[in-house]
Amino acid sequence: MNTMVKPTQLISFEKGKELNKNYNEKRGALVTERSGLEDANAFWFSIEELERYIAYVKENAVEKGYMVDGIRIYLGVYPETEEKNAGYTTVFLTPTGTIIDEQGGRGGASLQGNALDITTIEPLNFGSMGNPPKLNYGG
Template sequence: MEKQPGRPTQLITKKFAKELHLNFMKYRASIIAKYIKKEDANAVWFSIEELENYISYIKSKGEKKGYDVKGIHFYFGVYPEEKKYAEKAGLMTLFLTATGKRIKTPKTAGIQTFALVHESDDTDIEGIEPMNYGSIGRPPALSY
């Protein structure tokens, strides 16, 4: 029997989510639109399959590279104003980067021990590619 996932502690109400999005549209999106003279992306969508695949990929690749993958940073970015980015050119995006700690296997007097030592902070893992290219919510803007 498969174990049921626990309820995440970071859940928020739909009402608060709507407030957060309205604040973004009021305090950030309007300023950005005025500055870039067009409506910008206000949401990014990835399928469950894409996210699960990326998580599996970074765990596997991280292990091979000597990292204990612990999380994902979500970074905001902006596509270059180049034709190859088509309708995404100049618009905001969100990309994901694996984070974790390097696992070191200590060696004592030439004898290898199997104890693992972890670095103290989770950092972006340089040797694992970030993920991008979700579907963006822009004109007409998505509203939560």
């Protein structure tokens, strides 16, 4: 039986509410003012989709000669030509890691946060936004 290991980077519910409130007041308000859109501030991916993406990344990374060490989350904005989401904020996930050298070792430094994007594996996008697009955490 596998024993679950509690993640080390958890925050409290209260801290999450504070961070979301700060974003809405300090960044979200500026985005809304500038773009004229009530923009997204939260995105949702199913556990199944995230697990499927992680499995896809791990398998493809080995085939392409990489050792995966994480997932980086980028912010983006859909182009004005995007019919449904034109001008809205999005997030996309991309794997990070290092090239495996010919001896099977790591071919470059990869420290937390400094890992290189693996650009030969497609990023994951198209999570769903709230409706309306803006949500308040815990509320």
